[in-house]
Amino acid sequence: MxxxxxxxxxxxxxxxxxxxxxxxxxxxxxxxxxxxxxxxxxxxxxxxxxxxxxxxxxxxxxxxxxxxxxxxxxxxxxxxxxxxxxxxxxxxxxxxxxxxxxxxxxxxxxxxxxxxxxxxxxxxxxxxxxxxxxxxxxxxxxxxxxxxNDDAYVFFRVLRRCNEVAAEEDEVPVDLERGSQHIMRYRPVASLLADNSILLL
The missing domain is CATH 1.20.58.1030 (Methane Monooxygenase Hydroxylase; Chain G, domain 1)
Incomplete structure (x- = not known):
């Protein structure tokens, strides 16, 4: 086993x-x-x-x-x-x-x-x-x-709600709702992928 x-x-x-x-x-x-x-x-x-x-x-x-x-x-x-x-x-x-x-x-x-x-x-x-x-x-x-290439764009689905995610450094952070889909640069969402909050598509 x-x-x-x-x-x-x-x-x-x-x-x-x-x-x-x-x-x-x-x-x-x-x-x-x-x-x-x-x-x-x-x-x-x-x-x-x-x-x-x-x-x-x-x-x-x-x-x-x-x-x-x-x-x-x-x-x-x-x-x-x-x-x-x-x-x-x-x-x-x-x-x-x-x-x-x-x-x-x-x-x-x-x-x-x-x-x-x-x-x-x-x-x-x-x-x-x-x-x-x-x-x-x-x-x-x-x-x-x-x-x-951490600046590559990725398409993903949100598996659980993520608060205060900023797509770019100078942008206002947004909340990502569970089930929603987004395209963003990889760098700001890498940690969300690591903790299974998102799934790449």
Missing amino acids: SSLAAEEEAITASEVLMQLEKAWTNEMLAPELLEAKPELVECMMEQLSEMEENIRRVKKGDFVASLHQLEIERIRFVVASYLRTRLKKIETHYVILLEKSQKLLSVDELAYAKEYARNIEKLFDGLALRRMPSNLRNLDGDKLAVMP
Whole structure:
């Protein structure tokens, strides 16, 4: 049983899937890497194994088994897309993540980011750095760093009322009502996304 299941025994597989789908949507649409949800992925992978085991027991050609197999493929796609999206962001922003935001990474993602950084350094060294004068051989992390675009606009739905949100620094703050939808720059709503007050669309 996963740590998520142990902590919340009442949570169902469909609720875990809903939470994972939310995390996937937010991850795809946010310009920065969001906090990892390894417990959701682990729980869903365990559920997939159980579903596949149950399908093996059903007669071949059974229509219900075919529907379950389609659902398994859909869930696998969500999990794979979520992980692929995170890896792409890690590869793009690895300098910033390793220097300032390691807490956003799962244990496996942190190991991957460190290995990726080592490989990039070896690549640069092999292609160019060793042929350059010694005073130019150091890789400057600040120059390699790719910052997420916090000024990108995002479209979102409000999941719970948010008070005093200012879209721009010089604008009057407004209250965002539950169920309303808005387009704003990412920076002022990043904290609302982190505490699950909004869902990106």
